[in-house]
Every structure is written in C-alpha cells, then in structure tokens.
Amino acid sequence: MNIFEFFKKFPNEESCRIHFKNHRDKVGVICKKCKGEHHYWLSTIQYYKCKQCGFRTSLKSGTVMENSKLPFQYWYIAFMFATSTKKSFSSLEIQRQLNHKFYEPIWSMMHKIRRVMCKADEEYKxxxxxxxxxxxxxxxxxxxxxxxKQELKRGVGxxxxxxxxxxxxxxxxxxxxxxxxxxxxxxxxxxxxxxxxxxxxxxxxxxxxxxxxxxxxxxxxxxxxxxxxxxxxxxxxxxxxxxxxxxxxxxxxxxxxxxxxxxxxxxxxxGRDYTQNYLSEYCFKFNRRNEVDIFDELLLCSVKNTWY
Missing domain, CATH: 3.30.420 (Nucleotidyltransferase; domain 5)
Known part of the structure; x- marks a missing residue:
C-alpha cells in the first residue's frame, strides 16, 4: 500500500476506527472477566458488552493498542510505514511525519508493533x-x-x-x-x-x-x-x-x-534491551516479501487477544 492508496482508504479517524473494528470482529473478542467469547456492540459508547457477565471491553483493550491514548489514525499510519518499504523508519522520523509533540509515545508505539511482528514469526518453525x-x-x-563504567573491550568480547x-x-x-x-x-x-x-x-x-x-x-x-x-x-x-x-x-x-x-x-x-524488536521487524518483512497485502496481515496480528 503506497501513501496515495492509504489516504484514499483511510481519510480520517472514523474510517480507521471502523476498519479496525471489522478486523477485531473477525478475530473475536474475549472477556477479561469470564473469558466469554460472545459480545454485544454498544455503538453509542463504542464498547463491547459481554453477553455472559456484562463486562465492558473497549475497542483497543486486548489488542496492541491497549492503554494507548494515540488516535487510531496514528497507529494506521505507523502500520503503513512499517510495511510499505523493504527498509524501516525510525521512531523519530515517524514523530516528524505525524507532527506529534512528544517522542516517547511514538517510540512506545513502534516497539509494540515490532513485538507483534516477533509474535507473528514465533507461530511457525x-x-x-x-x-x-x-x-x-x-x-x-x-x-x-x-x-x-568498565573499560570497553575490543573484538568479539x-x-x-x-x-x-x-x-x-x-x-x-x-x-x-x-x-x-x-x-x-x-x-x-x-x-x-x-x-x-x-x-x-x-x-x-x-x-x-x-x-x-x-x-x-x-x-x-x-x-x-x-x-x-x-x-x-x-x-x-x-x-x-x-x-x-x-x-x-x-x-x-x-x-x-x-x-x-x-x-x-x-x-x-x-539499545541492547530492544535488539530483538529490530531483528523481528527485519525478519517479518523479509519473510513476507512476496505477499500482496502485508498491511492487513500485520493488522490481524495486532488484534489477537491471546498475545496481550
């Protein structure tokens, strides 16, 4: 998906929200309280309601977007940047493109997406x-x-x-x-x-x-x-x-x-603590280099309840 196709398909926040809900409905929602799988959709407040116990689940809860205050369109743009090229984008560059004031939430969002890629590749051998x-x-x-403050060694060690x-x-x-x-x-x-x-x-x-x-x-x-x-x-x-x-x-x-x-x-x-995230992003994109729509696959992986 190139940038023209993206903004034609997702011109605003509401279009991203509706598209995300459709993908979430395909995967299914699991109640955190009773583990029930059958829910009503409360359109007035944008929540799922469990048919068994009445517990309410937000659209982001149980997905990669859980506890994130960033809008859906931010996440969708990040998905597009993460899958549209063979290369990658740094969190700082994503922050510039989104014109967001703070760096930390964008950095956190990108690493959450990379961890989703890691989980996706762990499903096969x-x-x-x-x-x-x-x-x-x-x-x-x-x-x-x-x-x-150890003296840095040279070579392999x-x-x-x-x-x-x-x-x-x-x-x-x-x-x-x-x-x-x-x-x-x-x-x-x-x-x-x-x-x-x-x-x-x-x-x-x-x-x-x-x-x-x-x-x-x-x-x-x-x-x-x-x-x-x-x-x-x-x-x-x-x-x-x-x-x-x-x-x-x-x-x-x-x-x-x-x-x-x-x-x-x-x-x-x-950073050494995040090396695996960067490696996983590289592998995820390489292993799907011949697939037509890697964007939708990443989105489906991002709504899987069992990963969060």
Missing amino acids: LEGSIELDEGFFVTVPNKEERKE SQRNSKVLVMVESELNPNQTNQHKANRIVKRLKMVHIEDYKHNTLSKELEKAVETKKTYLITDDGRHYSKLKGLVKSHTSINTKNLKSDKVLPWVHKTISNAKRLFLGIHHSI
Missing part, C-alpha cells in the same frame, strides 16, 4: 536445509552496564557487541550458472538475540525456531555447534579455513550484513 551462524551487532549497553543467532532456510539451485551469485535459494529466516553461545542456549533456541526432526543443519566448524548433531536430522559442519564463508553459508552472511547496514543507516544506534 523453519524446516528443511538451514544455514546457521552467529553475528555480532553493535548496540548501546543498557543503564546497568553503563553504571559499571566487547560490551558493545550483541550476539545474534541467525537461521536461514535455503536450498541448492541446480539452475544457477552465474558464479557471482549464491548457488542457494533463500526462503525464510529467523534471528534471535542471545546472551552466549553455550550448548544449552543454542539447543533451546534451535528447538523453538526449527522443526528439529525435519532439519538438515549446515554450520561452520565452530566448537559451540559440535553438540547440535543429536538435535536435528542431519548436521553438516564445514571447515571454512580455506573456503570463503559466503560460499558455504551465503544467505546467513548476506542477512547479517544487510541487517547491520539497515540498522546503521536508519537507526544509527540501537
């Missing part, structure tokens, strides 16, 4: 041939880490580096003849912010992200990957000492480099 590797993203340490586990579905392309392009076709991907590369951490995240019984894992020969063999159907460990890593694991390294450029160019710096 990767399977088949999967490339796996780690990436190190430069982030801003949280307040507790800054208070310690730096306090500014956040560890990210990257998993990409890919398969060999038998028709690839161009030696400058990857010989594998990419499908879906997941990126997870982790604290360390210990076996327990890796195995836990792997079991949550992939169908282990249907997975053919491809990694480098790092020691922290050696114990993953028993978790998946097949594990191929490749020594990359004399090989170019972008040939062995092409899409993992493209994903890491593209995500780093995106974060640096759009956000300039990201």
Whole structure:
C-alpha cells in the first residue's frame, strides 16, 4: 500500500476506527472477566458488552493498542510505514511525519508493533536445509552496564557487541550458472538475540525456531555447534579455513550484513534491551516479501487477544 492508496482508504479517524473494528470482529473478542467469547456492540459508547457477565471491553483493550491514548489514525499510519518499504523508519522520523509533540509515545508505539511482528514469526518453525551462524551487532549497553563504567573491550568480547543467532532456510539451485551469485535459494529466516553461545542456549533456541526432526543443519566448524548433531536430522559442519564463508553459508552472511547496514543507516544506534524488536521487524518483512497485502496481515496480528 503506497501513501496515495492509504489516504484514499483511510481519510480520517472514523474510517480507521471502523476498519479496525471489522478486523477485531473477525478475530473475536474475549472477556477479561469470564473469558466469554460472545459480545454485544454498544455503538453509542463504542464498547463491547459481554453477553455472559456484562463486562465492558473497549475497542483497543486486548489488542496492541491497549492503554494507548494515540488516535487510531496514528497507529494506521505507523502500520503503513512499517510495511510499505523493504527498509524501516525510525521512531523519530515517524514523530516528524505525524507532527506529534512528544517522542516517547511514538517510540512506545513502534516497539509494540515490532513485538507483534516477533509474535507473528514465533507461530511457525523453519524446516528443511538451514544455514546457521552467529553475528555480532553493535548496540548501546543498557543503564546497568553503563553504571559499571568498565573499560570497553575490543573484538568479539566487547560490551558493545550483541550476539545474534541467525537461521536461514535455503536450498541448492541446480539452475544457477552465474558464479557471482549464491548457488542457494533463500526462503525464510529467523534471528534471535542471545546472551552466549553455550550448548544449552543454542539447543533451546534451535528447538523453538526449527522443526528439529525435519532439519538438515549446515554450520561452520565452530566448537559451540559440535553438540547440535543429536538435535536435528542431519548436521553438516564445514571447515571454512580455506573456503570463503559466503560460499558455504551465503544467505546467513548476506542477512547479517544487510541487517547491520539497515540498522546503521536508519537507526544509527540501537539499545541492547530492544535488539530483538529490530531483528523481528527485519525478519517479518523479509519473510513476507512476496505477499500482496502485508498491511492487513500485520493488522490481524495486532488484534489477537491471546498475545496481550
């Protein structure tokens, strides 16, 4: 949806409210008091009323907009910006576009939307041939880490580096003849912010992200990957000492480099406590790059009662 289509479809606050209610009715409303699923709509006060206990639920309650005082049109514009391009928009830029006085509510809104994207990708698992590797993203340490006033280290062990586990579905392309392009076709991907590369951490995240019984894992020969063999159907460990890593694991390294450029160019710096939100936004948009209406999918995800 481009900006002309958006304002043609949602010219004012009321049109956004009506559209949001229609999507909420499709998903259904669950009463917070008795868990009832049948409600009346009180049009005069814009509330749902539970048929079982009479408890009233606002249109925003139980959705991503809960406790937000921002108008529906603000949220819809944010949904449009979040899904209309391959890139991203910073919260500061959204604030400028909305001409809103305060930064904090816009920042909070954008991170709520990113958490919805994270929940949406958690509903499925990767399977088949999967490339796996780690990436190190430069982030801003949280307040507790800054208070310690430790001398910053260099390299992999730096306090500014956040560890990210990257998993990409890919398969060999038998028709690839161009030696400058990857010989594998990419499908879906997941990126997870982790604290360390210990076996327990890796195995836990792997079991949550992939169908282990249907997975053919491809990694480098790092020691922290050696114990993953028993978790998946097949594990191929490749020594990359004399090989170019972008040939062995092409899409993992493209994903890491593209995500780093995106974060640096759009956000300039990201807080360590919110790294997963930015990663989830990148994955959500990449995994739905071929879908026609990603806007409606994000909206449906935003009204799911079980997530809030």
